[in-house]
Structures are given as C-alpha cells and as structure tokens.
Amino acid sequence: xxxxxxTRATFAVARTYDASPERVFxxxxxxxxxxxxxxxxxxxxxxxxxxxxxxxxxxxRGKVPGGDGTYTYDARYQDIVPDERIVYSYDMHFGDTRIxxxxxxxxxxxxxxxxxxxxxxxxxxxxxxxxxxxxxxGTGGLLDALGEYLARER
Numbered sequence: 001x002x003x004x005x006x007t008r009a010t011f012a013v014a015r016t017y018d019a020s021p022e023r024v025f026x027x028x029x030x031x032x033x034x035x036x037x038x039x040x041x042x043x044x045x046x047x048x049x050x051x052x053x054x055x056x057x058x059x060x061r062g063k064v065p066g067g068d069g070t071y072t073y074d075a076r077y078q079d080i081v082p083d084e085r086i087v088y089s090y091d092m093h094f095g096d097t098r099i100x101x102x103x104x105x106x107x108x109x110x111x112x113x114x115x116x117x118x119x120x121x122x123x124x125x126x127x128x129x130x131x132x133x134x135x136x137x138g139t140g141g142l143l144d145a146l147g148e149y150l151a152r153e154r
Contacts (some may be wrong), residue, residue: 007125009132014118015143016145019150021083021108024115027153028052028086028106028145037149038074038142046070058088069095075104082107092130099129119143 003088017024027033031050039045044063058075075090086106092099102123109116119139125131 004128006134007128008123009125010120010122011132011136011139012118013136013139013143014116015147016111016114016116017147017150018114019154020113021110021115023150023153024117025083025086026106026147027149033149033153037145038138044138051077052080053077058090078103094129097129098126100125100135102135117143117146 005093018102027037029052030050031052034050035045035048039048039060039062040116045060046063047059047061049057054077057079058077061070061072063070072093073090074093075088077088078089081084083109087103089101089103091101100123102121105120107118107120109118121135122137123132123135125135
C-alpha cells in the first residue's frame with residue numbers, strides 16, 4: 001500500500017480583465033460560456049455539466065492533453081453573490097483515485113472600467129499525487145483562458 005500523506009496549502013491568483021464584473025460573472029455562470037474556457041479543450045472533454053446555483057453541481061471529465069489518463073472535477077456551489085462572489089468546494093480525481101479536495105473562492109471587484117478577479121484556494125493535496133504548485137499554475141492558465149474568452153466576446 002502506498003504511503004498516505006496530505007499537503008495543505010492556500011494560494012491566491014489574481015487577474016484584471018477589461019470587462020465589467022457582470023460579464024466576468026456571466027462567464028462563470030453560463031454553462032456554454034464556461035465550457036469554452038474551463039477545463040480541457042473540446043476534443044479532450046468527455047463530459048461537462050453546470051448547475052450554477054447554491055447547492056448546484058459542476059462536473060467535468062476529460063483526458064489529459066498529450067497524455068494518458070482522465071481527470072475528473074466534481075464541485076458543489078456553496079455561496080453565490082451575483083457579480084461579486086462565488087464559493088465552491090470540489091475534489092479532483094485522476095482515474096479512480098482522489099488526488100485533492102479544495103475550497104475555491106472567486107471575488108470580483110470593479111477596477112477602473114474592468115474587473116479585478118481574485119481566486120483563493122485552500123486545498124488538501126493527497127498522497128503526493130497532486131501539488132499546490134501544479135494546481136496554482138493550472139489555475140493561472142484557466143484564468144488566462146477566461147481573459148482570452150472575454151477579449152473574444154467583447
């Protein structure tokens with residue numbers, strides 16, 4: 001049996017977008033919009049669902065780009081304040097193995113004509129199968145993809 005461990009970490013990633021808080025919030029709330037910037041590319045996405053309400057579920061399953069294996073993201077929305085805040089808990093699996101459990105908080109604040117988004121994650125990374133550094137880097141990539149989506153939709 002493998003050695004069991006938990007690495008606990010908190011990190012924050014911030015981005016400023018040339019879009020109103022309403023537009024940024026909508027990119028998180030609308031299933032069609034979110035599926036274009038969140039997660040693996042369409043050709044690697046096996047399943048995507050979004051029920052964006054308190055108590056609602058977000059679920060995605062997709063192949064690892066350029067590799068073998070499948071990641072599963074399973075989230076529950078805990079708190080939603082339109083155009084201001086989103087709080088959700090989620091776990092990640094690689095294949096059938098849970099690799100992390102996290103709490104994610106998205107805060108949206110007007111900044112000039114745009115929006116300052118701050119994402120904070122508090123995570124438990126399990127058995128050395130995932131790391132805070134990898135998750136922070138992946139989160140930054142997702143927030144960059146959100147920025148590209150918002151620029152295209154302008």
